[in-house]
Amino acid sequence: MTTSNDRPPGTRHRPVMLQRCVELLGPALRGPESLVVDCTLGLGGHADALLTAFPGLRLVGLDRDPAALTLARERLSGHGDRVTLVHAVYDELPAVLADLGVPRVAGVLFDLGVSSMQLDEAGRGFAYAQDAPLDMRMDPTTGINAADVLNTYAPGDLVRVLRGYGEERFASRIVEAVVAERARRPITSSARLVELIREALPQAAMRTGGNPAKRTFQALRIEVNGELATLERALPAAVAALALHGRLVVLSYHSLEDRMVKRVLAEGAASTAPPGLPVVPEQYQPRLRLLTRGAERPDEREVAENQRAAPARLRAAERIREAPR
Numbered sequence: 001m002t003t004s005n006d007r008p009p010g011t012r013h014r015p016v017m018l019q020r021c022v023e024l025l026g027p028a029l030r031g032p033e034s035l036v037v038d039c040t041l042g043l044g045g046h047a048d049a050l051l052t053a054f055p056g057l058r059l060v061g062l063d064r065d066p067a068a069l070t071l072a073r074e075r076l077s078g079h080g081d082r083v084t085l086v087h088a089v090y091d092e093l094p095a096v097l098a099d100l101g102v103p104r105v106a107g108v109l110f111d112l113g114v115s116s117m118q119l120d121e122a123g124r125g126f127a128y129a130q131d132a133p134l135d136m137r138m139d140p141t142t143g144i145n146a147a148d149v150l151n152t153y154a155p156g157d158l159v160r161v162l163r164g165y166g167e168e169r170f171a172s173r174i175v176e177a178v179v180a181e182r183a184r185r186p187i188t189s190s191a192r193l194v195e196l197i198r199e200a201l202p203q204a205a206m207r208t209g210g211n212p213a214k215r216t217f218q219a220l221r222i223e224v225n226g227e228l229a230t231l232e233r234a235l236p237a238a239v240a241a242l243a244l245h246g247r248l249v250v251l252s253y254h255s256l257e258d259r260m261v262k263r264v265l266a267e268g269a270a271s272t273a274p275p276g277l278p279v280v281p282e283q284y285q286p287r288l289r290l291l292t293r294g295a296e297r298p299d300e301r302e303v304a305e306n307q308r309a310a311p312a313r314l315r316a317a318e319r320i321r322e323a324p325r
Helices: 018-029 043-053 064-075 077-082 091-100 115-118 147-154 156-165 173-185 190-200 203-207 213-226 227-241 255-268 300-305
Strands: 035-038 059-064 083-087 105-111 241-250 286-292 313-319
Touching: 018 035, 018 043, 018 105, 018 241, 018 313, 035 043, 035 091, 035 255, 043 059, 043 077, 043 105, 059 064, 059 091, 064 077, 064 083, 064 213, 077 083, 091 105, 091 227, 147 156, 147 173, 147 213, 156 173, 156 213, 173 300, 190 213, 190 255, 213 227, 227 255, 241 255, 255 286, 255 313
Parallel strands: 035 059, 035 105, 059 083, 105 241
Antiparallel strands: 241 313, 286 313
16 A cells, blocks of 8 residues: 555645745845755755746755655755755754855745644654654654653643643643543553543533644644744744845744744834934844735635645745844
C-alpha cells in the first residue's frame, strides 16, 4: 500500500496561499543575485515556486526537522547551487546568515506551525486522529517530548501550558485526569490522551469546536518545540535581516502566532517619535510598510481543496527605512 509519506514531496503537501506568497515577495526578488530565506522549509513547496518564478534568485532554506530537509533537498535538486539548506531553528537566522557571509537579504518567509509531513507520519505523535507515541518534537533528535511534559510537569505548569498555548477553558479538568492517570501508569500514547480528554470534558463542550483534543495537542506541541518563544526572537531578527525594500511574509495558523506577528509588524510600521513633535526626525520614522490590510485568508476554493489551509492567516511588510545608526 502507498502511504502519504511514500509519495514524492511535490504530491504530498500543498503549500498554503502559494501564489499570494510569490506575489508579495516578488517585487523584492527580481534583482540579480537576490537572496530569500525560507525559515520553515518543510517539503520545499514555497521554495520551489519562488526559485521557478525568479531564475536569478538564490535561496537559503532552514528547517529543524532532518527528515524534511532530506525530502526538500530531493525536491529542490533541479535548482542546483542556487539552494543552500541548513539544519537550524528559525530563531538562529542571524547566526546562519553570519556563517554564510550574508549581511542582508531580499526576502524572508515563515510558514509556521506543524507540517503536513509531520501530521501524516503517525509515529511523530502530532495527530490526535491517529494512535502513536506522544513525541511531537519537530526535531526528533533533541529535546523533551510530549510524554515527558505530561508525565513530569507539575499540575500547575500543565494548566499553564494548556491555558496559555491551547486556550483551553477546561485545562484544570484535563490536568486532573492526566495527574490521576499518570499516578497509575505513564501516559505514552496519543489515543490514551484523547480518551482522557474526552472523559474530562463536559458533554456540551464536545459538541462544538471540532475535536476536543485539538487545543491540548496544540498546547503540548508548542511547549515541546518552544514555538512562541522561538518566534518572538525570530521575527525581529527577520526584520533586521531585510535589505532596504526587502519583504517579509508570515503565514500563521492560530491566534497566538498571529497576534505576535501583528504586533511586531505594527510596531515596525509605526513612528517611535515622542508625542507632540511638529516634525518627526528621520530616526523616528517607521521602518516597515504593511503590505496586507489585516490578516489575509485563503479563499474558499483553496480551503475546499486543502482543509489544512483553513486556519491560515497571512501578513506581510516591506522594509522602507534603515535602522538608525
